[in-house]
Amino acid sequence: MPVALSTAQTLFSIALGVIALMITGFALYVASSVLWADRWFRKR
């Protein structure tokens, strides 16, 4: 790492990382839902 990050930059990067993880997680959840999302109202 050539230059150290300032505090604000570090916080921003962490926030961006968290958001990226949330989006990825949500994307996997929704995309997979086409396989199982009928569990809330399946006719048994």
Place this chain on the structure above:
Amino acid sequence: MALTVREQPRVGRRPRQNFETWAWFFMRISGLVLVFLALAHFSITHLVHDVTNTNSSFVSDRWNNPLWRIYDWTLLSLGLLHGVNGLRMITDDYVRAPGKRAATKAVLYGVTFTMLVYGTFTIVSFTPYHGH
């Protein structure tokens, strides 16, 4: 299997309009406006100008003109409202336990409202830098 008068469907009676009716229209109208506002905003800030040049002076020059402030505020509020309604529907679909769903919505509305207030404050209270 004849139905009594009460059980027969009331043809010709318009179903009651409720929040969802209004929300349906809002998503489409706000969506149409947002297509223009958001894509133009992205073009200006990332395509026409390189992101390394959109520094505080760039913003200051833009917000010197109140029309840009109105534009940006419209984009902010419509975007947040359109988005929060979308997330409301997502929450209804995926968070099924009533307690968790209410809590999720509470957080969602709280965060959205806070950002709306804070964003408005940012746009309204900014004073342009002199000498630019």
Place this chain on the structure above:
Amino acid sequence: MTAPTESKAPGPYGRSTVYKGRSGQWAFVLHRITGFLVFMFLLLHVVDVSLINYRGGHLYNDVHALYGNILLRLFEVGLLFGLLYHSLNGLRIVMVDFFPGAVKNQRNLFSIVLGLSVLGTIIGGVIIVKPYFTG
């Protein structure tokens, strides 16, 4: 809309999806994901723009200095795809809502939406990433 035996037959999805909606369900799924993406970004964006009011713009510029790096440029390209797809698919939805006859063509419209989104992302992506290499 689809044959009743499809859930048992091997298809493009292997164990078939429960809704059997084919392209329509992916259009919906992608619409949700991109909507979520843009909204989450917007929350962060309100905060990073708000920095302009602190320390005469220096704090804003400090954080802004990160944007030129390649990772953030790539994020921007992803954001562009999200915006483009969500907008274009949204237009497709409005079109079908207000011109119900259009639903006959909805699969074609979806292909157009996806195609334009990808095309726009590539073009925009080149514009966004190029300065990193050309300086």
